[in-house]
Amino acid sequence: MSDDNDFIREIRINPIVPSESVLVSTARGMRPREAEAPAPRDTREHVQRCPFCRGNEQMTPPTVAILPEDGEWQVRVVENLYPVLGDNSTSSNLVFGLQQAIDGYGRHEVIVDHPNHGIALHEMSETHLFGLLGMYRERIEALYKADARIQYVLVFKNFGPAAGASIPHTHSQIIAMPVVPENVYNEVMHSQRYYARNRQCIFCSLIDEALTFEATIYDRESGTVRRHIDVGQYVVERGRHFVAIKPFASRYEWEVHILPLSHQADFVDIDQERRTDLARVLKRTMARLDAVIGGAQYNFFLHSLPHNREFHDCGDSYHWHLEICPRTSIPTGFELGSGLFVSTISPEDAAVRLRAVDLD
Ligand SMILES: [Zn+2]
Numbered sequence: 001m002s003d004d005n006d007f008i009r010e011i012r013i014n015p016i017v018p019s020e021s022v023l024v025s026t027a028r029g030m031r032p033r034e035a036e037a038p039a040p041r042d043t044r045e046h047v048q049r050c051p052f053c054r055g056n057e058q059m060t061p062p063t064v065a066i067l068p069e070d071g072e073w074q075v076r077v078v079e080n081l082y083p084v085l086g087d088n089s090t091s092s093n094l095v096f097g098l099q100q101a102i103d104g105y106g107r108h109e110v111i112v113d114h115p116n117h118g119i120a121l122h123e124m125s126e127t128h129l130f131g132l133l134g135m136y137r138e139r140i141e142a143l144y145k146a147d148a149r150i151q152y153v154l155v156f157k158n159f160g161p162a163a164g165a166s167i168p169h170t171h172s173q174i175i176a177m178p179v180v181p182e183n184v185y186n187e188v189m190h191s192q193r194y195y196a197r198n199r200q201c202i203f204c205s206l207i208d209e210a211l212t213f214e215a216t217i218y219d220r221e222s223g224t225v226r227r228h229i230d231v232g233q234y235v236v237e238r239g240r241h242f243v244a245i246k247p248f249a250s251r252y253e254w255e256v257h258i259l260p261l262s263h264q265a266d267f268v269d270i271d272q273e274r275r276t277d278l279a280r281v282l283k284r285t286m287a288r289l290d291a292v293i294g295g296a297q298y299n300f301f302l303h304s305l306p307h308n309r310e311f312h313d314c315g316d317s318y319h320w321h322l323e324i325c326p327r328t329s330i331p332t333g334f335e336l337g338s339g340l341f342v343s344t345i346s347p348e349d350a351a352v353r354l355r356a357v358d359l360d
Pocket residue numbers: 046047050051052053116117169
């Protein structure tokens with residue numbers, strides 16, 4: 001869509017958290033160096049000495065939860081051997097904000113996503129992903145219930161060496177924290193403000209816009225068409241209940257968010273029918289990313305309404321979502337120094353390329 005004569009150079013403000021912005025500059029040479037080729041990921045099915053492979057269960061801390069209950073396990077949850085947060089309240093203090101120290105109390109669990117060591121998410125069956133998402137739901141609920149001091153339960157996944165995965169066997173992590181992470185807090189607060197002004201959830205508004213927005217931008221002097229924005233320009237994948245969207249102002253070039261189409265604040269409220277659809281949309285989205293990037297290495301984060309009483313009245317304004325952030329380049333000094341992310345592919349072009357992948 002954009003060539004050298006018709007490039008985009010604009011700073012885009014994140015509509016949800018306006019303090020975050022991205023410089024979209026599709027001109028060649030904006031990025032001073034090419035991204036290094038990421039270290040190849042481990043694609044072996046079974047590794048003799050891997051603690052997460054079947055048959056090595058005695059190498060990990062005890063099982064916290066397992067799926068299915070009987071027979072060969074498909075998903076297994078264990079305590080993290082090297083927890084970021086733990087039970088022992090004297091052991092660690094976390095420092096936040098204006099050097100306010102908070103007792104480092106919490107829980108850190110590892111979910112072994114699949115018995116197959118090197119399987120990628122899009123290679124797992126939809127039935128398997130349905131079970132894995134159910135395990136996320138079950139553990140989030142259990143961890144909130146287990147201790148009233150828990151302020152947030154974060155589910156995330158690092159996949160591939162480029163995304164900082166320390167253990168190559170495919171796994172997710174759950175951290176029950178004594179504070180709400182700053183990015184979730186900012187989203188909750190800003191969306192509440194938007195709701196107070198517009199009586200509408202900003203995420204729902206963005207979905208509506210992504211699905212229906214259409215505009216032609218004309219050159220003021222000559223009257224020629226400068227840019228045409230198509231219907232569903234930002235949509236990457238769509239199911240009955242979920243949509244995968246390329247955000248208008250995304251930090252990472254291939255970042256994609258998956259959101260429920262109808263308003264829902266808390267991931268824990270997802271029902272079985274929606275979970276079935278989410279498994280399908282997630283699998284297809286990951287397959288698209290993998291095909292376009294050529295072996296996606298990524299982080300994903302589940303952002304959901306904190307259970308803390310402070311946020312009880314944010315149920316109408318906050319909308320849970322999964323943020324998928326593929327790691328394709330190393331941040332430049334400019335990005336680290338300015339806090340401004342640079343995207344050399346326009347989100348519109350990225351969405352076009354992701355949609356073009358033939359999956360069937
Ligand atoms: Zn393994």
